[in-house]
Amino acid sequence: MSKRARGRNGLTAKRLVDVVASGALLVLLAPVILVVAAAIKTESRGSVLYRCRRIGLGGRGFLMLKFRKMHNGASGPPLTLSSDARLTRVGRFLARTKLDEIPQLWNVLKGEMSLVGPRPEDPSFVELLAVEYRTILTVKPGITGLSQLAFAREGEILDRDDRIADYVTRLLPQKTRLDAMYALHPSLRMDLRILAWTTVAVVLRRDVAVHRNNGRLSSRQRPTVREIAVASPTSGGEA
Secondary structure (H helix, E strand, O other), X not given: OOHHXXXXXXXXXXXXXXHHHHHHHHHHOHHHHHHHHHHHHHHOOOOOEEEEEEEOHHHOEEEEEEEOOEOOOOOOOOOOOOOOOOEOHHHHHHXXXXXXXXXXXXXXXXXXXXXXXXXXXXXXXXXXXXXXXXXXXXXXXXXXXXXXXXXXXXXXXXXXXXXXXXXXXXXXXXXXHHHHHHHHOOOHHHHHHHHHHHHHXXXXXXXXXXXXXXXXXXXXOOOOHHHHHOXXXXXXXXX
C-alpha cells in the first residue's frame, strides 16, 4: 500500500472515530448538557452557548461552540484568566472542569473539528505566526491535543497585567511547536494516546506532562503556578 493510500485510510478511520464518538458522547452527556444549560440561564441572562471565531483546516474560519462562562455582554481580551472578573460563578466551575468544551462535540460531528488535533486559535493569533500555521492548518483542529494538555492551566499562568503580550511572546510559540509536531506526524495511535491522557487529566484531575521535543505524554505531580511560569520551553512538564 502506498503512503498516499495509507494516509487516506488514516483520515477515513479518524473521521469514523470522530463521528461515532462525538455522536455517542452527545447522547450520553445529554443530561449534563441540560443541567449546565439550566444553571447558566438561572444565573445570568443571555445565550447558553458562546460562539467564537476560530481558524480551521486549510485556513477556513468557523464558529467554535462553548458553554457561555461570562456575564452577558462581557467584553475584553480574548484570553481568560482563572480569576477573570468577567466569569460567572457557573462559568468558573465550567472553566475549571473543562465542561465548557462539551458543545464542541457538535463541531466535531459537523466536520469542522476533530476530537484530537491542534488547538483552534483566534484569527489574530494565527496571523501573527502565519508561517507556523501553514503546517498546523493542514489538519483539523481538535477539542484536545498536545498543546491543550501541556497548557491546561493557561488561565493561571498568564500575566495578569498584560495577558496578550505574555501569551504571544511566551506561550503561543511553545504551543505552535507542539501543534506543528502533531500536524507533521499524525496517527490514530497518537490520537488514542492523547484521548487516554485527556481522560486522566479531566476525570482524575491529574496534570499531564508533554515532552516538547517528541510529544511523549506522561503523568507528573501538580506543580505550583510559579514553577509553571518559569518552566523552560523544552522541559518535559507543563509550561
